[in-house]
Amino acid sequence: MKKVASSILIAGLILMTIPTSGFHVSAESVGDLEKKINDLDKEQSGLNDEKNNLEGNKRDTEEKLNKNKSKQSTVEQDINSIDEELTSTQNNISNKENEITETNNEIETLTSKINELTERIEELKEEIKILEDRIEKRDALLKERLRTIQQNGGDMKYMEVIFGASSFGDFISRTSAVNTIMDSDKTIMEAQAADKKVLQENKKEVEANKEEVEVKKVAVEDKKKSLENQKEELVALEGQLKDQMQEKETLMAQLEEEHQDLEEYKLSIEDEQQVLNDQEKAIKLAKQQYEQEKGKLEQLAKEEAARQAAQEKASQSSSRSSGSSNTVASTPAPTPSGNGMFIRPTSGPVTSSFNPNRMHPIHNEIRPHNGTDFGKRSSADARIVAAADGVVSTAGALGSFGNTVMITHVINGQTYTTVYAHLNSISVSSGQTVSQGQQIGVMGTTGGSTGVHLHFEVHPGGYKNPVNPMNYLN
Template sequence: MKKSILSSMTAVALLSTAVTAGTPVSAESIDDLKEQINEHEQEKSKISEEKNSLNKDKQDTETKINENLSEQESVENEILDIDDELATTQNKIDTKENEIKATNDEIDDLTERIGTLTKEIEVLEDKIEKRDALLKDRLRSIQQNGGQIKLIQVIFGSKSFVDFISRTSAVNTIMDQDKQIMEEQAADKQLLAEHKQEVEEKKDTVVAKKEELELQKTELLALKDQLDNQKKERKTLMAKLEKEQENLEEIKLTIEEEHAILAAEEKAQAQAIALAEQKVGELEQLAKEEAERKRQEAERRKAEQERQERESHNNNTNNDNSNKVASAPETKVESGNTGGGYFIYPANGRLTSGFGMRNHPIFNVSRLHAGVDFGVGTGTPLVAPADGVVSTAGTMGGFGNVIMISHYIDGKSYTTVMAHLSRIDVSSGQAVTQGQVIGATGNTGNSTGPHLHFEVHPGGYGNPVDPMPFLR
């Protein structure tokens, strides 16, 4: 049998009928209400514990978020430092490349100079070789002809003074030529040695300089590669931290939403308790009035019976058909379940997506679809699936416009969720009856098209199950 103390309008109507008809109030209904109040108190206490647990989870998540942000800042600073070092290294590489280019130009100039020097060396070597041959001939001639003695004979063999001057001048010329040849030969050999030494020294210096520059460039390129790898690692870590941050923010938002939902459910439970206590007071008052009515009726019947007995005694007649007034039978007001699930369909539409894991149509990730979707157009009337108290009515994250209702049925609590609405006609804390229009379906929040998202949570929000077995 379905029991719901959250439908205050129905309860008040029934109470009014009972009072009008003079129907006795059952003590069992009062006991049932008191039992339900106790169960609501327990549920409220459970919600309070869950809120405390969520507060701790929220604090832990905020701590992780702060640690993540601090690590992100540290990594960002490391990336900036690496960028600075990369810029410095690149400048050094550019400088080395310019130096290498200048050295290559110097090598090109030196190569050209070496080519010129090589030709000069070849000319010098040829001249030296020819002078060597000439000097050898001269020495051989001097040796064969007696050297300077022969030259003196030439001078003293003059026939006249003019001939003497002429012969002396010729000998001096020959001697000067020999001396010049010897000096030129020595100078060319010296120049040849200097050219060769210059070429070798310059070549060795430039080659060594180029090798040093190439080595420095190689070291700088290796450093750049190392820095690039470090930057890539830092970027990868940063992306990971940003993803973790996104997940933590989502967890925090989820916790905050769940906390808000629990707070709303706690408020709804408190209101349900207040309604139940009000009904208990009304029923107790009715019970007192009924007891007083019965007492007065009993006194009336007793007085009537005594009167009749006195009349019978006075008339000496035995009236077996005396008029007796019977009390009206007691009735008990109950609400019946029409069969099937506890909830009616909140909107008329075909099922488009069931409960369970699926690939999210917007975020393209596998996650739990915590309810079912019904394909309905925007503006389709939305009704309360059962009697209850509205715990949440407003905008909430990906749900968009959402209504959540707390129900108490057959000794158990449930929370139903209806999301992506275009209109909300109720407010938090409001009692609603099954079938009452509470809003309209729509396409708000994270939605790919007009539809109704419907969830059922036994025991309160946070325990989603497949809603279909609960519908009738």
């Protein structure tokens, strides 16, 4: 199994080879290891606090998500209700428009009928004028006849005419003439009465019909006005419903966006929880290594004490014997090649430095560049390696980072997280222990990237605390 160890831990392993003169050094190393173990305990306690805080944030986020879903459900019901009412209103408007069209047709029919009656009235006026002239002439004739009859003594003159006949034939002729005259007078009188009656009936009929049609037209026009008012109310209601629908749809869009943000935040919390879990795993492994090293040093110290006791006992039994004490020089611990605790993750050149106020090349706005970018000059530069020993906390696609590896390290009792983003391929898995210099992937341009490069970050104390990586590299 691959071993998680810091440079201090490696130095501690080297100290295990120190013989007699190394006791004091070993004792100091045990104390150092105890301090480192205590520091790791504190670090682990801090991680537990962070995990508790994250769990609380996750519960709050889930509660907000549930409330958001409830609001979305309510708004969706409102939208459906408004949509039903809007559909009903639009149907009512269509029906009112059909009724108004029918009413307009009815008004046109009545107007046409009124026009016909008006024309008929004009025709009757001509007929009435003719009748009035005829009646006027008959009145004059009748008046003349009456005047003549009155002047001649009325009906008795007819008797004189009849009985004044000179012969029977003359009698018959005179009788026939009198009957003719009397029939003519009767016909005139009857025609006069009939004309007067027709005149009155025609006037009455036309005026009644016109009045009836005009009354009906007024009623239909009132009906049309009422329908138009109802349509205006429905159109106003339709406008209100459309405004309500737009407000609800806007609210729904906001809720959906909020829900998406909460989901993303929840995922980020879960990712951070995973990072903390892996950091905790790395701390436990480092603590285990320190404790094992401490045990070895304590055993060395016991063996050294026993050896010195044996030497003292041997020197007492052989007081005359002389000898020279052998001194074994300790092997000095190796020094790092640079001034940092991490090696460069690639041999490629720096193409973009750490910058909190960099203009983003894609979004064209000021966004912090929380790492250092390394470019690719040759195929050798594409090889990405772990900057230090550690445990892989993330290995996979991660938003705009694309294919990403995150490694948790414990160095001198301090946790660090390194980030390797935009990889073309990944050769490690989450939870895997890696050694410094071990290949973890190949440089690429996945995620939000404008070209093949490696985006490298360093986070002391765990993720979410970016610093300039160049200050930590050899």
